[in-house]
Amino acid sequence: MDGRDTMESSGDDFTAIASTFHLYNDNKRLTITSKDLSRKRVELIFQLEEESIYLEDDITRETFFPTPHGSFQTLLMRDRGSFRVWGREKFQQAVLNPAPYTGPRSHFTPPASTSTSTFIPPACRPPAQQSSTFQNPGRKNKSFRRKIYLADVEDDGDISAYTSVHVTINEGTGVQAIATTVQEYINSSDAFTMCDSKGVPISDSAETKDLEFWKTPSRKIYAIKNTDISKLTRNSSKKRRLEADTPETVKTTLANIEETLKVELKGVESTISGMIEEKMTELAAVVNQAKVTQVAILQNMQDAVQNLGAEATVTKCLKEAFICKICTNLPSTVVVVAACCGQIVGCGACVQTYLENNDDCLLCKSTMFGNKLVFLRGVSEILLKLSVA
The missing domain is CATH 3.10.20.90 (Phosphatidylinositol 3-kinase Catalytic Subunit; Chain A, domain 1)
Known part of the structure; x- marks a missing residue:
C-alpha cells in the first residue's frame, strides 16, 4: 500500500x-x-x-x-x-436479436414513426447498414500495432533504450501524432521526437504516413525526449568533422605520432639506463660500508666475550674463597677467618653455632680454633655484588 x-x-x-x-x-x-x-x-x-x-x-x-x-x-x-x-x-x-430503441432522444434518434420496423443504433449496425457519409464501405480502416522504444541519449551521443510501448498506428497518421500518443501512454510531461536507429529524427512525409513504413520489422523506432535531441546534434557534428578528414591526412598524422613516440622512447631508455647505473654504484658503496661495519661489530663482540670470560673467572674464584664452609652460602655481614690456619671459615652466625658443640678447627683441626678468630667487617657490598653475579 x-x-x-x-x-x-x-x-x-x-x-x-x-x-x-x-x-x-x-x-x-x-x-x-x-x-x-x-x-x-x-x-x-x-x-x-x-x-x-x-x-x-x-x-x-x-x-x-x-x-x-x-x-x-x-x-x-x-x-x-x-x-x-x-x-x-x-x-x-445486436444484428441477430435487434431490440427496439427506448433511450433518450438525440440527433442519433430517428423520428417517431408508426412503422413496425425496429431501429438499430449506429454502433450496432452491420457495415452494409451504416451510412456512407461516415465510412466508405469499400475501404477497410487500416491500422498496425507497432513496438516503439523509449530511449535516453548519453553524453557521448549513444542511444540507450530503457523500455518500450506498443502503439496502434492508423493509416495516414502523422509522426507528431504518434509521438503525442507515446507521451500520453506513459503519462509524461516531456514531449518526444521519433527517431530511427541512428538517431535521425523522422519527419512527416508520404512514406511515413504509409503503414508499410512502420511495418518493416528491421527498422527500429525510438522515442527520444526533445531535450535530448541537442546531444544527438552535437554528436552528429563531431562525426561529420571526423569524416571530413581524408585518408592521406590520417596517414600523415599517424606517421608523425609514430616518429614522436620513437624519439620519446629513446629518451626514456637513456634516462632509465643512467638511473640504473647510478643506483648500482650507490648500492656497491653501501654494501662495502656494511661489510666494514660488520667486521668492526664482530671484533667488538669478540673482545666483549673475552672480557666477560675473564670477569666470570674472577667472580668464580672470589665466590669460592668467601663461601661459608658450613652453610655453603656467601656471608651476608661478617666474614670469620681462623687465626690458626689463616683461612676463611664463613658466616659469623654459622661459626657461633659450630663452636657450641665443637672446639677444634673444622679446616686444620687445631684445638686453638675457638680462642683465636678474626672477624672481617666492611666487605658486605663486595659479597652482595658477588651474590648477584
Whole structure:
C-alpha cells in the first residue's frame, strides 16, 4: 500500500480511489478513475460482451480480468497506466436479436414513426447498414500495432533504450501524432521526437504516413525526449568533422605520432639506463660500508666475550674463597677467618653455632680454633655484588 488515498473493500472489490487509468481500443479511448472502473461500465462504453472483457497493460503486458463481483483489482494495476480493452463486440448479437430503441432522444434518434420496423443504433449496425457519409464501405480502416522504444541519449551521443510501448498506428497518421500518443501512454510531461536507429529524427512525409513504413520489422523506432535531441546534434557534428578528414591526412598524422613516440622512447631508455647505473654504484658503496661495519661489530663482540670470560673467572674464584664452609652460602655481614690456619671459615652466625658443640678447627683441626678468630667487617657490598653475579 503506497498511501495514495483511502481504499474501499467489498468482497473481492479492492479500489484505490485516487488511481486513474487510460482505457482504449480501436474505436474509443477514455480516462477513468478506479472508483468508476467496473466490468459493466466497460461493457456499456466499448460495446463488448460482458463475459469476454479483460484489460492488458501496454508496458508490462500484464492482463487483468474482472472478479466475480464485476470489479477489477486496481491495486495491482499501474496508476495512470494505459490499458487496452479486449473482448468480443456486441455487433453480431445486436444484428441477430435487434431490440427496439427506448433511450433518450438525440440527433442519433430517428423520428417517431408508426412503422413496425425496429431501429438499430449506429454502433450496432452491420457495415452494409451504416451510412456512407461516415465510412466508405469499400475501404477497410487500416491500422498496425507497432513496438516503439523509449530511449535516453548519453553524453557521448549513444542511444540507450530503457523500455518500450506498443502503439496502434492508423493509416495516414502523422509522426507528431504518434509521438503525442507515446507521451500520453506513459503519462509524461516531456514531449518526444521519433527517431530511427541512428538517431535521425523522422519527419512527416508520404512514406511515413504509409503503414508499410512502420511495418518493416528491421527498422527500429525510438522515442527520444526533445531535450535530448541537442546531444544527438552535437554528436552528429563531431562525426561529420571526423569524416571530413581524408585518408592521406590520417596517414600523415599517424606517421608523425609514430616518429614522436620513437624519439620519446629513446629518451626514456637513456634516462632509465643512467638511473640504473647510478643506483648500482650507490648500492656497491653501501654494501662495502656494511661489510666494514660488520667486521668492526664482530671484533667488538669478540673482545666483549673475552672480557666477560675473564670477569666470570674472577667472580668464580672470589665466590669460592668467601663461601661459608658450613652453610655453603656467601656471608651476608661478617666474614670469620681462623687465626690458626689463616683461612676463611664463613658466616659469623654459622661459626657461633659450630663452636657450641665443637672446639677444634673444622679446616686444620687445631684445638686453638675457638680462642683465636678474626672477624672481617666492611666487605658486605663486595659479597652482595658477588651474590648477584
